[in-house]
Amino acid sequence: MAPIKTQAIVLKKHNFRETSVILSLYTEKTGKIKGVLKGVRVEKSKVPPLTFTPGAFISASIYIKRTSELNLISSPSLLQFYDMPSKKNLTGWRLILNLVDLFTPEKEIDREIFHLLKNTGEILTDCQNPVVIFIAFKLKFIKILGYGIELSRCVVCRSEQPTYLFSGKLGGLICNSCKSRDTKRVNISKRVINIMQHLEKIDIKRCPVIKSIPVEILRKINFYSNITLNYHSEIDKIWWTNEKNIL
Numbered sequence: 001m002a003p004i005k006t007q008a009i010v011l012k013k014h015n016f017r018e019t020s021v022i023l024s025l026y027t028e029k030t031g032k033i034k035g036v037l038k039g040v041r042v043e044k045s046k047v048p049p050l051t052f053t054p055g056a057f058i059s060a061s062i063y064i065k066r067t068s069e070l071n072l073i074s075s076p077s078l079l080q081f082y083d084m085p086s087k088k089n090l091t092g093w094r095l096i097l098n099l100v101d102l103f104t105p106e107k108e109i110d111r112e113i114f115h116l117l118k119n120t121g122e123i124l125t126d127c128q129n130p131v132v133i134f135i136a137f138k139l140k141f142i143k144i145l146g147y148g149i150e151l152s153r154c155v156v157c158r159s160e161q162p163t164y165l166f167s168g169k170l171g172g173l174i175c176n177s178c179k180s181r182d183t184k185r186v187n188i189s190k191r192v193i194n195i196m197q198h199l200e201k202i203d204i205k206r207c208p209v210i211k212s213i214p215v216e217i218l219r220k221i222n223f224y225s226n227i228t229l230n231y232h233s234e235i236d237k238i239w240w241t242n243e244k245n246i247l
């Protein structure tokens with residue numbers, strides 16, 4: 001089969017056998033794929049290690065294997081490595097790479113996710129508010145995945161009466177009459193709803209201009225985002241533990 005030449009962001013890397021690595025890539029043309037990149041862990045390798053380091057923006061040829069989960073990656077070249085100005089920016093970026101790796105299906109093309117990821121990497125290299133960017137990314141990511149978050153009306157009956165109850169399972173606000181649809185619903189404040197709506201609307205590239213948002217508000221938004229994402233995940237482990245490093 002002919003290879004697909006595509007741009008990609010490296011999400012994850014594992015060493016494989018003596019000289020190879022297994023990469024998880026988010027590619028522009030084939031969505032998320034897992035593949036082997038052979039013979040790069042040798043002294044004479046012409047491929048610089050940054051090319052297969054998580055967070056790298058590369059171009060590569062992908063040979064899709066129909067019968068195996070493991071595809072073949074070849075001729076990678078580094079287009080850009082997003083150097084992070086602080087530890088917080090780097091942690092935010094790593095958490096984002098991990099989210100994309102965890103929550104996107106294999107081999108499903110989604111250029112919106114690819115561009116959101118690439119743009120977020122770019123702006124994280126030069127911004128003072130990485131936690132805001134992390135939260136804004138998460139809200140936009142949830143929206144692209146189609147899990148919500150409905151913040152302008154009741155997600156069940158579409159009533160536009162103001163309501164301050166939130167359902168992760170249903171992916172948005174629920175009104176008093178519909179609240180029995182989710183026994184695990186939680187309260188949400190008007191202020192948090194307003195900030196979430198703002199972060200959802202604003203282009204990720206414009207997010208660096210947002211003045212600081214109190215950390216307790218960001219923690220709450222992160223909580224509502226996580227209960228929404230978690231409802232759709234089949235992951236048994238607690239995947240959000242590392243988020244404590246920036247929130």
Ligand SMILES: [Zn+2]
Nearest residue numbers: 154157175178
């Ligand atoms: Zn309702």
